[in-house]
Structure formats: C-alpha cells, structure tokens
Amino acid sequence: MEVMEGVPPVINLTEVARTEKEEFEKKVSELIIEFGAENLLACMQCGACASICPLARVGFEWYNKKLIKAILIGMKEELLDDSTPWACVACNRCTEICPRQVSPFEVMFAMRRLMVEELAISTLAIEGDRSLYEHGHAVYMTGREARKKVGLPEKPPTTDSDEKALQELRTILKNTKLAELGLIPME
C-alpha cells in the first residue's frame, strides 16, 4: 500500500498552518466539528481507537487516530483524496472505547461530509453511491436468488421495492454535491 500519499517526508507545519489560514475559509478542525465531530479537540492521541479499528488492522493509512491528528494540525489537501473514511464500516467500536468520548467514528463521517463538500470523492465511494441511487441501499445485498428460493419477494419491502420512495430519494440525491460532481444521476 502507498504510504501517506501526498505527505512529504518532513511535515512543514508552518506551511500547513499558512495554507489553513490563507487558503481555506475555515480551520479544518472547525469544519470537522461543524460536520458532527463535536468532541474532536478532546483527543489526546492515546491510540485506543486505532487499536481496535478494522481499517487500521487491514492497513488503511488514515485510520481514526491518525486522521484526527492530521486534522488537529490543520492538514486538509493531503487527506481529501484518501479512501479511508469511505471504508469505515461504522462499527463504532472506537466510539465505545475512546476514553475522551471523542467518537472517532463521527470524525470519519465528518470527513466524508467534508470530502463531498470539497467535491473530492474516492472511487471507493462510487459503488456505494451508485447502489444508493439505484436501490436505496448503499450496501446492497446480493442474495436475490436465495430470497426467491425460500419464497420471499425478490426485493425487500424497503425503498428498493417502493418506486415512489426511490424517486424521492433520487430527487434528494440530485440536489446534493454528488450531482454537482456528475456522479448523480447514474443512468
């Protein structure tokens, strides 16, 4: 796996701070807090969240703890192209374990929101977005044949089988940044 893509061997904190102050409208930490990670600043970098995060365990670079640190020192550009937040499985183990009640999961999701806001979406997210647009589910189950075999309707009784609801959802999606990006509609 490519290690810390976009981050030079020596981090120039002055440059990071200058970029944050002069080129961004808001501090990265402020944005992440606004996007839902209210307790971001309380992180003391203990690493408990990383110790149990499945992403960290399979080798994603910007797992919870590290992402938080990068945000705290004001990095953004380096993080936007990364796919890690999209890989977060929302298991919330980190939320349970964090001694400072930071809820690193919220940071992950706030980061997703920031990415969409900044029109920087990882390829990893596109499959999910497509599935959401088509079926109303970001993670769509594949077992249609199996459902049929046991006598269940092919589609579950969710948005997937409710044409009206699906249209409404698509309308919403068309009004998001995803549409601006050209990712929606996906026909």
Next chain:
Amino acid sequence: MSDKDIRIGVYICHCGENIAGAVNINEVAEFAKNLPDVAVVRDYLFMCSDPGQEIIKEDIRKGLVNRVVVAACTPRTHEPIFRRACEDAGLNKYYFEMANIRDQCSWAHWHEKEKATEKAKQLIAAAVAKARLLEPLEDRYVELNKNVMVVGGGIAGIFAALDLANAGFKVYMVEKNPSIGGNMAKLDKTFPTNDCSACILTPLMVEVANHPNVELITYAEVESVDGSVGNFKVKVRKKQTYVDWEKCTGCGACINACPPKARVPDEFNEGLSLRGAIYIQFPQAVPKKAVIDPDACIRCSGRWFGEEPRRTKDGKPILAPCEKACPTGACSRDEPRDPNGELIELNVGSIIVATGYKVMDKKQFKEFSDSPNVITALQMERLITATGPTEGKLIVPSDIPKYLEWKKKVEKGKEAELEARKPKVITFVSCVGSRDNRYHTYCSRVCCMYMLKQAMLLKEKYPELDIYMFFIDVRTPGKDFDEYYMRCRNLGIKIFKGKVGGVQKLPDERLLVKGYDADLGKPVELISDIVVLATAIEPNTDLKDLARKLGINVGAEGFLRERHTKLYPVDTMTEGIFIAGCAQGPKDIPDSVAQAKAAASSAASLLAPGKMKVEPLISEVNPEKCTGCGICVELCPYGAIEMVEYNGKRKSKINETLCKGCGVCAAACPSKAITLHGFTYEQVVAQIRTIAKKGVIEEV
C-alpha cells in the same frame, strides 16, 4: 542484684509460619533450656502481639526472669516494642537482648530446615551469652532550645516559618537574597488554578516579616553549624548591603540615578533586562530595601565608602549619583563599611532547610542556538508577567532593548512609536536537561504543567497565536492536572509527542524548529518567533556546601536527601534538621507547601516538650586507660569526640549529645579505653565466641 542471680527467659516466636516454617521450634526450645542461667523457655505464635508480650511481662512480674531474650524478627522494628514490655513489667529495659532468627535465619535458609534449626540455636545461644553480661542503663534527657532557624525564604520557608511562629516558636529566617519570596515571586500565574502568583505570595511575605515571632535575616548565609538536636549553634554571615537599612525607605530614587555603565543583567528578570549596581530586588520585595552590588558599582564619585570625597573647585564634595538621589542618606559613603558584613550567632533547637532550586541555563544546550529568542520557561514567566521587563507586553525577546528605549522616551514625555515585533508563533520544548543521561536522569515534575500553563495563558490572551508544544510525553499526575491539560487541548494548542532536536537561528531572528511527530511518525519543521525551553529544575550550586555545614546528605542528583522516602520524607539523617520544598527535589507549590507544613510540625513536636529522651547506647571514654593518641577524633563521623585536659594530660572525651553510638571509636581504640554501652567489648566477644563454638557458651 548480684551477677550470680541471673535468670534468663528465652521467648521464641513462630512469626506465624515465617519462622516456624523453617525452624523446628520444639528442638530449639529444648536446646535453649540447657543454656547457662536460662530459667524459662517459652514459644508463641506471635510474640509481639498483646498476649505474647503478656507472657513475658507475667514471668518478669512473678520474678521468674530478670533478663529477657526474644528470638524473633528484626530488632530494627521490634526491639523498642519488647524493651517497653520489659519496662512496663518493672525490668530495666536494657536487660533485653534480641536474636534475629527470621530475616537472618528462617528466611535465608527456607529450604534447609535442619541447618536453619541449627543456626537458630547458635543465634539464641549467642544472645544468651550476651544477656548474661548486660548492664542496666538509664535513658538520658537533653534540654531543647525552642528556637528554630529556617534557611531559605521561598514559599516553603515562609510556610514553615509561619506555622512555627503561630505555634509560639521563635523563628529566624535566613535568606540569601535581599528579599524573601524565592522563585515563586518570579512567576506570573500559577497552575492548576491560574491565580496570580504575586497576589497569593505577597501577603504571606508581609505576614511572615511582620510576625512578632519571626526575625528576618535576609542577604545572609549560613557560615557554620555546631552542636546537635536541641542545641545547634549557628553562625550566620549577613552580607554587606552598603545601604543603611535603618534609613532606607525603599523609595527607589537611587535606582534610576545609577548610570547605564554600571548596569548588569537583572537576576530577578532572569537576565532579560538590566539592573543598576544599586538595586531593589523587585518592586514587591520584603524587606523593600536597596543594596549595592560592589562588583557592579563603578565607583561614580571616584571614592568608595569611608574615603574622602573629591571636591569641586568651590570645595563642595562630589557625591555619587545614588548618594545624591537618596532623600534619607541611606547610601552615604561617608562611613567605611566592612566588606565581610556582619557575623550573627544564633542558638536554635531545630533547623528547617528550604533553599529551593535553580533552573538550568540554556547556554549548555548548543542544539537550541544562541538566539535571544530561545528562552527558558522562567524567562517566559518574566516576559508575560505585568511586573516583567516589558510590563507584560508580549514581544520577541530580541526586541526588549527597543522596548526599553521606547519606554525611556515615553517616560520623558516624548512621543514615540514602539517598533518591537510581536510573536505569531511560539514553540515549547519539554525535558530540556531532564530525563537526559547527559544532564539529569530525573523528571523535573513541574515543567509539563507550567508549559501547559504558559501556553494556556498566552492562547487565552492572544487567541490568534499559533502555539506548538513538543513533549516526550505529557506528565500531569496532580489533583486537577489532567483536566488542566484537556483545557489546553480544547483551546486548539497543537501538541506533539516527540522532542525537538534542534533550533536554527534565521537571519531575521526567527527560528527554524526541527521536531518529530510520533503520531504521524514523521519529522516536522516550523518557523517560530519564540522557542521556550523547559530547562531542568536543579539543586542550587551551593547546596552541597550548605549540606556539608549542616551534616546532612545529598542524593546522587544533588538534592537534599530525606531520611526515608516514604516514612520520614522531611527528616534528615541528622536529628533536628528537616527539609522542605524544592531543596529536597523538584516539586510544585502545593507539594512544597505541604512539605513545609510537615517540616514545621515535625520541628514543633520535637521541641514542644522542651526536653528529649536519648538512648544511653553511646560510647564513653575511660580517661584512665586513654593514652591520648587521638585516633578516635578523626574517625568519629559525627564529630562527637574532642581532646581535653584530664589530670594534666590530653585525653579524648565524647560529647553525649552528639554521639550516635556507631561504635567506630570503640573498635579502633588501641587501648580499649572506649566502651560502647549496650555493646561492650566483653558482650560482643562473648557472642562471637559462642557462635565460634557452635552454640556452646564458655564460662569466662
């Protein structure tokens, strides 16, 4: 009681399983019964317990025994207990002897039960052999002088003095500097509550100075200490102030008169500004009196104290500017002054040493450059405090001269623009000289917290400041301390795990900082306007010398050593001398005050009875046998022996109050003229012979 009438009771303790697990108690008891002069042998599960002691007392009361041997654990902890039991039952408590069959026997030979049993027999036999030769001794009492000397007038010294003075003891406070207050007087605000240091310290300084039971002796140092607990004789050298303190009102007129040429770095501002040769230590000084630094004084008028003044053409004497400025004549040079100052003699019963610390100079750390914008944390305190060189205005230290120029102009009523640079970025570096084998291996304990404090104060006052902090790790173990740390994090102060390895001076007086971020696993770099070094808390340079005068110890790191880390934390190996505050080791104000109060109460409980019991287990010279060789005088580690006239000859004599009963002299005396009571030559030899004969006591 004649020697013939010796009835020894031997009491063998099982110590639960501790002794009985390795030593065959029955076998040992049978053996003891056959030792000479043994009248009674008993064993019990816990001899030191109430019922155990009662067994011994009962035998004494019934007249069954008149010497007691307890075979049990260590005399270090248990001898006093059994001695008291003997005394309670009416037996002279020095008719008691102990055999350690636990620490030195059952524990040491736990897996060799037979050998352990054999050894226990021999140890008991040796104790019995000694017990046959014991002599009754009487406790002695020494009168205690109820005055106390407190050395050092920092926060620790002040509290120790106040507590004792309030309890009615007379206190002499000896302080090296012209004013009391110590390092705390230099601080801006104090963690963990951020109250202003001066606001909480100054009233205490005034209180101690005005207390009817306290006599302040400032600008003075301890020259020598003689005597011992209860009766110390101290010589204190009051340095020459060159200013008549009776007349000096502390108005400060002289200070401004002192010319620029005579200015030297101001110690109180940690060298960030200059002071004159005549100076008042700081505006809130107590006592607020001026002194002349003779090394800095350039002898303006061309004359020194006591010399004839030069005169103008019309015959008027030419005075030094300070002399001229002083409205009370306090610094008049008409009279000569002794450069050695004055020697003051004090008699005190106890001494508390609270001489504090100094911080390491940044000069030793070449890796952080010699830029004036790299400062120690104590300099940072001066830079942010309202009484500091810039009156609390935050500018880069390299521009302080500009500030001082500007201020002078403004004071003279001129219009002027201050062109000093304000810092935008400040970097803190932890553990400079601490936790570093090249300097000090210990952690200085307060720097993590004061760095967080300074960062917090700065960030709260100047939110636009960028603050970077580099720690090996953040140590916040006190009450409310970690919460304090979290406050800093929540302010958006950037905290890094990893130490700064180098600082480079840039041409524009800014600094290139090279650090490491362990969280991202990468080296980091930044440009900073000020770099603050948390330099280590160190023992004062003269602490070793003072300790030597007092006869107390310093540890490997150079701080004063307590008698026992856990149980006697403010006592020293010399009875009657206590320690408190940073002189004992780095610590914060709450801990310094707690120790000060502990030291005060220890001194008070020692002196309050007015007299003190001392054990009679000390040495005595038989002048008839002493040949006056004087070997013992040099050997005695407590300086207890001196040579005196006895029937026209030089003989050695031991001072009862100083002798600690170590026995060095008795062992060395070639004429066997010295007896260590409780361990006489005959007693010790009888023990050795018995062991050598594997438990058989020889009749002598």
